[in-house]
Amino acid sequence: MNQQNVWWIPLLLGLGCMLSQLYIFRSVYWAPGLDGGYYVLQVQGLMQGERIFQDNSLLFPLLVWIGRLTGDVVLGNELAASFFCGVSVLFFSATAI
Secondary structure, three states: OOHHHOOHHHHHHHHHHHHHHHHHHHOOOOOOOOOHHHHHHHHHHHHOOOOOOOOOOOHHHHHHHHHHHHOOHHHHHHHHHHHHHHHHHHHHHHHHO
16 A cells, blocks of 8 residues: 555544543543542642642643533543543554554
C-alpha cells in the first residue's frame, strides 16, 4: 500500500480507541481506574476554589474546564482520558507508518 493512501488508518485507530474507551468508562458511573476518585476529588475541590491535594498538575485546569462544560466531573474525566487514549494511539500509529 502506498503511504499517501493509508493516512486514514491511524485516524480510524485513534477514533476507535477513543470511542471504545469511552464506552467502557460509561458502562458504570464510578470513576474509572485505580486513581479515578483522586481526580474527581481534586477537580471538585478546584471547582469550589480549594485544593484537596498538593498536586500542581497541568491536567487539572483542563479537567476543571471540561467538568464545568459537561456539568459532571466524572464524565469530564472520562472524556479527557478517552481523548488522550485516542490521541496517543493516533500519534504512535501515525509514526509507525
